């Protein structure tokens with residue numbers, strides 16, 4: 001016969017054993033602060049390694065590729081798919097790293113945090129591929145388009161407009 005934690009505690013309490021405080025349960029609670037994610041041996045990729053991947057990645061995509069090529073990640077991925085499917089990619093909103101909204105592993109949660117942080121930093125590091133995303137306002141081309149919106153490309157170094165508008169005006 002199996003008992004739940006609560007039932008076991010209740011039985012022990014009836015036998016005169018003091019109740020265990022809820023600390024153990026609370027420490028397992030999921031949190032969004034990445035530094036509070038406590039590493040344990042179940043982590044698919046160790047925290048140290050993820051931080052290495054982070055610091056060697058220029059953009060979020062690089063980081064993701066390093067994760068995908070991590071041998072422990074590959075092993076986990078194969079286990080998940082019983083060896084039949086190809087590697088598990090993150091998926092939109094990291095849906096493939098979750099099961100019913102719960103992270104498969106905190107290391108994936110940690111990876112997601114790094115991934116989204118790198119995504120945010122993208123425009124402070126480089127400003128040349130202005131098409132994909134809106135750069136920070138200081139780095140943004142000052143031209144107002146025909147549609148009445150501010151051009152969302154990055155301005156060229158030492159100019160206040162982007163390459164495309166520069167070519168159009170010169």
Ligand SMILES: [Zn+2]
Pocket residue numbers: 141142143151152153161162163164165
């Ligand atoms: Zn422009």
